[in-house]
Amino acid sequence: MNYPEKINNYTKSLIQKHGFPISYQVKKQDSENNLTDSSFKKGSIDPTFEEKYHVFSNIIHKFNGRILVFFTNQCFCHCRFCFRRNRDFFTQQTPGKILTNLKNYTMENPDIDEIILSGGDLFSLELKTLRKILKELGKFKQILRFHSRVLSFSPSSLTDEIISDLSQIKSSWFVTHFNHPSELSPASLKKIRKLRKAGIPLLNQTVLLKNLNDDAIVLKKLFLTLYKIGIKPYYLHQLDTAFGTEAFNVDEGIGKSIMEFLLKELPGGAVPRYVKDVEGNLHKTILV
């Protein structure tokens, strides 16, 4: 499968400073084309079974009360472990068309409480387009949940104007994605302080990755730091079985023992839920 390397200049500078914990997440590895575990073969293209839940090309309605919306399939960098790395099952549409579909669909389905802006990374869009989208999204009555790696890969893209736009939205959550403490650079910390000052509540999700954070001490440091700076660790994800990501997989037993350690060592608010996607379950399956 063709999933080219993409590393922006900011991330290259982080690699120069920290080396492995950053490069491992974004540098293409020879091992990506090896396939030994049958579960990775089975789930390879669409490991979270999203394709059958498309209600429009760019809108997925998989879980009750929540929908996922994609305004772009582009990201700042290509995470090598990304579960959507092999997907091309939505065609790019204009933001106007996506917003119209979103408006119509949420009107027809009043039980939808939350709209999740998922990756591709909305915040990688050109500033003018992004600001227009945020303005229109602010008119929706649903809770908006923004998932982004902008603070890991391009903190300068989160400008004061965008933070101000986000602060105008009545009900929103911003979900960061930090996998290792070295991603918390001075530039990203500065933006986190600004988001907090603007009153935007922050959550973090982390993917459990072999040789990076399958280590209780590393995750303790990450979650405690996040908690201290005002980001609630929310999910620790078991890796989804996308083709090319098998080398990152951590045995669930190891994940569970790390969680046991974290439960003993960390304040309750700093401990995320350890979850995975299971076919047929219409919610995340909680492992711990």
Ligand code: SF4
């Ligand atoms: S930022 Fe998210 S969607 Fe984009 S490549 Fe990384 S994990 Fe995948």
